Amino acid sequence: xxxxxxxxIVADTIEVESVSESLELxxxxxxxxxxxxxxxxxxxEFGLVLNPxxxxxxxxxxxxxxxxxxG
Amino acid sequence: MxxxxxxxxxxxxxxxxxxxxNNNDLSDNIKLxxxxxxxxxxxxxxxxxxxxxxxxxxxxxxxxxNLEKDSIDAVIFVSQTPEYQxxxxxxxxxxxxxxxxxxxxxxxxxGCSGYTHGLFLASSLISSxxxxxxxxVGDTISxxxxxxxxxxxxxxxxxxxxxxxxxxDGSDIGFVLGSDxxxxxxxxxxxxxxxxxxxxxxxxxxxxxxxxxxxxxRIPNLIRETLSYLDLSKESVNYFIFHQANLFMLKTLAENIxxxxxxxxxxxxxxxxxxxxxxxxxxxxxxxxxxxxxGKSLMAGxxxxxxxxxxxxxxEDTVILPIMEA
Numbered sequence: 001x002x003x004x005x006x007x008x009i010v011a012d013t014i015e016v017e018s019v020s021e022s023l024e025l026x027x028x029x030x031x032x033x034x035x036x037x038x039x040x041x042x043x044x045e046f047g048l049v050l051n052p053x054x055x056x057x058x059x060x061x062x063x064x065x066x067x068x069x070x071g
Numbered sequence: 072m073x074x075x076x077x078x079x080x081x082x083x084x085x086x087x088x089x090x091x092x093n094n095n096d097l098s099d100n101i102k103l104x105x106x107x108x109x110x111x112x113x114x115x116x117x118x119x120x121x122x123x124x125x126x127x128x129x130x131x132x133x134x135x136x137n138l139e140k141d142s143i144d145a146v147i148f149v150s151q152t153p154e155y156q157x158x159x160x161x162x163x164x165x166x167x168x169x170x171x172x173x174x175x176x177x178x179x180x181x182g183c184s185g186y187t188h189g190l191f192l193a194s195s196l197i198s199s200x201x202x203x204x205x206x207x208v209g210d211t212i213s214x215x216x217x218x219x220x221x222x223x224x225x226x227x228x229x230x231x232x233x234x235x236x237x238x239x240d241g242s243d244i245g246f247v248l249g250s251d252x253x254x255x256x257x258x259x260x261x262x263x264x265x266x267x268x269x270x271x272x273x274x275x276x277x278x279x280x281x282x283x284x285x286x287x288x289r290i291p292n293l294i295r296e297t298l299s300y301l302d303l304s305k306e307s308v309n310y311f312i313f314h315q316a317n318l319f320m321l322k323t324l325a326e327n328i329x330x331x332x333x334x335x336x337x338x339x340x341x342x343x344x345x346x347x348x349x350x351x352x353x354x355x356x357x358x359x360x361x362x363x364x365x366g367k368s369l370m371a372g373x374x375x376x377x378x379x380x381x382x383x384x385x386x387e388d389t390v391i392l393p394i395m396e397a
Binding site: 032033035036037039040043044049050051052053055056 | 102103106222278279280281283284287288319323326327
């Protein structure tokens with residue numbers, strides 16, 4: 001998986017310019033709507049449909065990168 | 072996959088409550104509102120029920136189609152919000168509409184996929200020799216939504232519909248149907264086994280992200296299978312009429328299946344997610360467009376169950392009435 005693409009998808013999802021791997025995902029930005037938008041964007045970019053429970057369990061952007069890498 | 076021959080949809084009517092709720096009055100979360108895509112919704116007041124809305128639609132439709140009531144051989148009521156836990160609402164409708172006694176009348180408990188499943192059942196009955204089937208599909212989900220549930224409270228609208236399915240030589244409807252009960256808890260009203268309420272368990276709970284992933288995994292294949300089974304190209308379908316789950320879902324599906332969103336008919340902005348009634352509401356809401364340029368329509372319902380179904384029919388000779396209020 002292209003890490004930069006995932007970082008871009010996360011940034012677009014939470015509507016910021018850019019994010020780093022260490023960014024912590026707080027509930028106010030990583031809510032149920034964000035998770036759905038993220039799942040849709042991953043599906044479009046990589047053709048994946050990821051488990052929403054796994055995505056909601058992510059504490060940092062690096063966790064998300066790891067989850068996407070596991071497919 | 073099933074193709075039912077010599078059957079047509081003679082007429083479709085839909086009825087909504089008069090009371091309008093504007094979502095802008097309930098939330099200032101613009102991102103959420105834009106994603107859901109619901110500007111306003113209709114909700115019932117007082118004792119108004121799903122059956123009331125469906126019966127109003129049916130009375131008008133029977134008149135407009137000029138159908139003799141004695142030629143209606145079956146009435147099917149598809150809903151998750153029936154009059155009573157028992158008896159079947161369809162039996163009450165037989166009496167309310169003054170239909171004949173030698174009629175087949177039963178209920179089906181389905182929601183988002185209910186209309187297309189109902190069309191299949193009605194078509195199958197026509198195929199077995201019945202002359203006309205009255206299919207009543209609707210829900211009043213506002214009665215089971217927790218007002219503190221910000222997602223569901225902005226999403227659902229109430230509506231009822233009536234459809235007449237009849238014998239017609241040379242006309243057919245193709246169906247693909249399925250179900251996966253492993254996701255039964257994704258959308259649920261979890262009353263106890265005696266149907267009694269338990270804290271807030273009589274309210275609808277919906278795991279939005281799980282339903283979203285189910286839809287993304289299942290529905291693009293459903294559409295491809297449907298087109299392939301009926302030997303149709305995407306371009307040969309004039310209208311894609313999907314269950315109005317939410318606007319973001321519809322746009323994501325269009326993109327995933329590579330369909331032009333201009334060919335999607337929409338009603339969610341004006342009426343919300345009307346559960347089982349969302350397909351007939353969408354047809355009636357877009358009646359002028361369909362009547363101006365008639366053609367093949369691919370309808371698809373998906374959600375609670377979890378279950379899904381599609382139906383392809385030409386709506387060329389179908390009487391489509393404007394949405395009524397009651």
